[in-house]
Amino acid sequence: MAKKEIPYKIYLDEHEMPTSWYNVRADMKNKPAPLLNPGTHQPMTAEELGGVFCADLVAQELDNDTAYFPIPKEILDFYKMYRPSPLTRAYCLEKKLGTPAKIYYKFEGNNTSGSHKLNSAIAQAYYAKKQGLKGVTTETGAGQWGTALSMACAYLDLDCKVYMVKVSYEQKPFRREVMRTYGASVTPSPSMTTEVGKKILAEHPGTTGSLGCAISEAVEVAVSTPGYRYVLGSVLNQVLLHQSIIGLETKAALDKYDVKPDIIIGCAGGGSNLGGLISPFMGEKLRGEADYRIIAVEPASCPSFTRGVFAYDFADTGMVCPLAKMYTLGSGFIPAPNHAGGLRYHGMSPVLSQLYDDGLMEAVSVPQTKVFEAAEQFARVEGILPAPESAHAIRVAIDEALKCKETGEEKTIVFGLTGTGYFDMVAYEKFHDGQMDDYIPTDEELQEYFQKLPKVD
């Protein structure tokens, strides 16, 4: 049977867009371990979590059984502003590489936040609004999540307080200004506005901050300010649920043209993009309906999957958050200052951690100069300047495509292109000027952090 000719970009029609999120936990035999109360080491109850998160989001966080959550109409309407996102056949890259592989990428950068983060930001803001809250607090590193949340909050007239890792606040003033355009207040972290910030500053006066530290501050403000809750852009089960829209659209677009991927590749920091992209494919794999090679790509400078341990750990530096069982480098771990771009969180989504531990997916780590080489190669033929995060997936997609060139295999490769690099030009400049290196943590360093992991029976 003649297959339909595949266009450069596959767009779903509005009526073909998914109307439910898919919860991969429902199909997991080994469920992700529950969050634990950091004091008692008992599973966090809905009531306890409700002090930090909105009620509806707590319900989503704890629900390991419901496979599909209908997307509220208000969120669907917002999605229609920037979704469906295109699934692009990388014809030009294939040609340039001379590979028989067929490469597709799901591009999530065509919205002002510049990444997929908006998919969960609008959901979390919506439930906060629905609950009658005044506002939300959060942290941001590279700034994609903070921008996304600012956009969602502006749309819903919700107050938005962002704690931005100090080094990013200073090096990325434009990101900060985008958030201001959307009406958010942005505070460099650690700051003197919180107890935990003061404590960290007293202990490490010159610190340029970390995600774990910014999380602690944002949580403190949320739990101590009436009418506020905390929201998080990655790691959590609820975030993977919202981000499943990426994978569902990808699968619907591929199905339209009867395409079955062999390999699915995503970059992995906390796991929001990877988890979302692979969800429906992993679901098929878990149900025994199909098989796919699924590859998580992480920076060699922050290698939680490939060099971390699978254990309960603190989600934040201030140790105010629940404990999560995940692949982790230890909550004190901060990537070396030479590390560009995001993917700098010390841990990994508990869902993905469990799937990885169960052998259902692979992980590789890549040095950043090789990542930027791939980024530039991709930009020049596919016309999109990728975020450094996304370029991790590009690197491995190109590597797999080159393997196909050697073997002559016509594999179908799908990868997630999470966003654009407009605010990462300092990193590109370093790369062009030969100022970028590939420092990776030593085993000794990592051991030091592992020894500080909390003891959980």
Add this chain to the structure above:
Amino acid sequence: MAKKEIPYKIYLDEHEMPTSWYNVRADMKNKPAPLLNPGTHQPMTAEELGGVFCADLVAQELDNDTAYFPIPKEILDFYKMYRPSPLTRAYCLEKKLGTPAKIYYKFEGNNTSGSHKLNSAIAQAYYAKKQGLKGVTTETGAGQWGTALSMACAYLDLDCKVYMVKVSYEQKPFRREVMRTYGASVTPSPSMTTEVGKKILAEHPGTTGSLGCAISEAVEVAVSTPGYRYVLGSVLNQVLLHQSIIGLETKAALDKYDVKPDIIIGCAGGGSNLGGLISPFMGEKLRGEADYRIIAVEPASCPSFTRGVFAYDFADTGMVCPLAKMYTLGSGFIPAPNHAGGLRYHGMSPVLSQLYDDGLMEAVSVPQTKVFEAAEQFARVEGILPAPESAHAIRVAIDEALKCKETGEEKTIVFGLTGTGYFDMVAYEKFHDGQMDDYIPTDEELQEYFQKLPKVD
């Protein structure tokens, strides 16, 4: 008859994409005045123009009769990387304004150059490559055109030399870095690399440059370097021809849903976007098949249509280029330093100038603080951070929609959203901090420039 429900975003399928450019000159009764040799004041011949521009582009430039030019397959393939661009129904903006007007915008910012400029960049680079040239030279102001040309040249393995207005070069290092990612060489203008640059620097040692000056340098390098030609991102007839893809797609998308616009609005600097957007609509108007209100929007600080004169003028500061008959503020005019964003060229496309002079379109000028107010309002509900250029059109679209609110008229408004503002955050910051003002040139200042216009019989 029940009309089809209109989605948030109308995408054409790949097979619905236009395959020819439309040349509005073919339907103009009064053709645009020819370019003149600056020495003899005689119309430039194809041979004379061929020293500056590629042969195929010269043919397009001079052809006032052919209505449709088939788009070469190589260009169509490149278009498919980032086109069709979406035509978006601004449901959220309409709701926020409480207007009965129906607002649509054609968004050209979903490619890495961040604007519509890529549509002509790839065409001009393609014809240069076809002619066997080694490379092209150009100027760039805000950097959108330079970025677009760099992308096109990288794709075709063509050398690209960009002269960037010095003030932008210094204030927009990230733009510069994007061009470098695409392999272009970028020189701040005026520079010591050209005779005209040296002359301007000798006369005005502290100058921060202007578009007219950068054009002179780029032209000098093109005509004096074997295997090089000059390319330009706006003003020229050929550019409007290539940019007609914007209007053709817009019309095809509207036709799909039986929508007839009442008002079409575009920002106008040199006229590349406006000319492209309105082309097919203006064609219908010229042929008496339909009527539309067409509005050009320009900055109050650089008001060539609304306060300029319709006369032959130099296209560049160094006076090395042909003379063009256009609405102009005089080739020595440079907008005040407080002017943010593009739309800073002293003249206007000869095609649009003729159409405006013939009463076939209107023009309004708007102060920049009002432009940024509109930009922010738009960003908060439509989710796209607009370029300051594009925000000029947003301003007037909102104003027209608010008039409809008063009168109760359900007018259909279409405007061109040319690009994104990622590299304009310094301007947004000024706006947020109340540091932006609305200086406009006095009549006396303008008179001074008018008196220096060349005398052409």
